[in-house]
Every structure is written in structure tokens, then in C-alpha cells.
Amino acid sequence: MSLPTGVERRTVDDRERLVTRGEPVYGEPTVGEWRVWDAGRSKLGAMLSIGVETGLDGGETVLYLGAASGTTVSHVADFCGPTYAVEFAPRPARDLVGVASSRENLFPLLKDARRPETYAHVVERDLGVIVQDVATRGQADVALRNRRFLRDDGRLLLAVKARSEDVTAAPADVFDRVREQLAEGYEILETRRLDRYHADHLAVVARPR
Numbered sequence: 001m002s003l004p005t006g007v008e009r010r011t012v013d014d015r016e017r018l019v020t021r022g023e024p025v026y027g028e029p030t031v032g033e034w035r036v037w038d039a040g041r042s043k044l045g046a047m048l049s050i051g052v053e054t055g056l057d058g059g060e061t062v063l064y065l066g067a068a069s070g071t072t073v074s075h076v077a078d079f080c081g082p083t084y085a086v087e088f089a090p091r092p093a094r095d096l097v098g099v100a101s102s103r104e105n106l107f108p109l110l111k112d113a114r115r116p117e118t119y120a121h122v123v124e125r126d127l128g129v130i131v132q133d134v135a136t137r138g139q140a141d142v143a144l145r146n147r148r149f150l151r152d153d154g155r156l157l158l159a160v161k162a163r164s165e166d167v168t169a170a171p172a173d174v175f176d177r178v179r180e181q182l183a184e185g186y187e188i189l190e191t192r193r194l195d196r197y198h199a200d201h202l203a204v205v206a207r208p209r
């Protein structure tokens with residue numbers, strides 16, 4: 001699996017880690033101008049670490065749903081093009097604005113990802129990538145509602161948290177239901193459990209159908 005341009009593997013403290021080049025954000029270790037991308041704190045970092053075929057080349061325009069305080073989206077903006085970061089909780093969004101201040105291609109949006117019509121006038125169409133990590137009930141629905149932004153051969157990179165859908169159900173059953181729902185608007189290319197880094201999470205790579 002090739003990594004996107006701008007993401008490298010480096011040995012840091014005797015461990016092989018992913019790194020991107022940019023301003024540190026969350027106290028992560030750095031090597032020169034490179035900073036460690038902690039797969040334990042990032043579902044997209046975990047996907048790349050375990051070799052999921054994300055289709056990311058680097059340089060894509062990205063819509064990131066569930067940006068929180070900017071841990072992962074800061075790495076994304078380090079190797080991608082314009083990066084629209086949607087987060088609906090004001091507290092993390094404040095931190096996100098700070099993270100964006102040193103990244104001219106990162107655009108924070110204090111918006112609800114279930115209501116894409118509220119940011120459709122800002123976000124470009126024909127995007128290369130949607131990254132989604134909202135960890136709330138209705139994760140497939142959020143992906144379907146935002147599909148309108150993706151170009152035909154674009155990629156959805158989705159992290160599904162089973163417990164956010166149903167705390168009592170077996171994660172495998174939750175993932176089956178999410179896959180079924182997603183198929184209404186996406187062709188699923190790959191799914192992988194992320195348990196090595198994130199318990200009861202499923203990574204999904206899909207493209208619009």
C-alpha cells in the first residue's frame with residue numbers, strides 16, 4: 001500500500017510511525033519539521049497504518065466531518081489541498097480555529113454534518129475525498145447526505161463507531177446494518193476493523209454509485 005504524498009514512515013523512539021510535515025498541534029513528538037501522526041488518536045491515521053487502500057494521493061480537496069479540536073484534520077491539511085472541517089460542538093471548534101490559524105488551506109465550519117444544506121454554499125463540489133468520524137447515531141445517514149459533494153470517482157473514508165449506533169448490539173451486527181444502508185448511495189470498496197487502535201470501529205472506503 002502506498003502512502004499519500006506528504007505522509008511518510010519514520011522510526012521515532014525505535015517505533016515506525018507515520019509523520020506529516022507541519023506545525024505541532026496536540027503535543028505529538030516531532031523530528032525536525034515532521035510530526036508524528038498518532039494512529040491511536042486518529043481513525044484515518046489507523047487506516048493508513050494498517051494498510052487500508054484509501055485512494056488518497058495527497059493534494060485532494062477534502063470535506064472532513066467531525067473535526068473535533070483538529071487532531072486528525074491538521075494532518076490531513078498538511079498533505080491535502082483545501083480542507084473543509086465541519087464540527088458542531090462550539091468548544092472543540094474553538095480549538096480547531098486555533099489549529100487552522102497556521103494552515104491557510106484549513107477552513108473550520110461550525111456546522112451540523114446532518115444538515116449539509118447549511119454549508120453547501122461554502123464547500124466546493126466535485127470533491128476528491130470525504131473523511132467522516134462523527135461518532136454519533138446515524139453515521140450512514142450523514143455519509144449519504146454529504147455524498148452530493150463528492151465527484152463520481154471520489155472517496156468516502158468513513159470510521160463507524162458501533163457503540164454510537166447501539167450500545168447493546170454486537171458490533172458486527174451494527175456494521176452489517178451500516179454497510180447495507182450505505183449501499184443506497186455508495187459502492188463499498190473495502191472495510192476493515194480498526195480494533196488494533198480503536199475498539200469496535202470499522203473503516204469503510206467507498207465511492208458514490
Ligand code: SAM
Nearest residue numbers: 066068071072087088089112113133134135136
Ligand atoms: N475526527 C476527530 C479526530 O480524529 O481528531 C475526532 C472526532 S470525535 C470522535 C467526533 C466528533 O464529531 C466530536 O467532536 C463531535 O462533536 C462531532 N460530531 C458529532 N456529530 C456531529 C454532527 N452531526 N455534525 C458535526 N460534528 C459532529
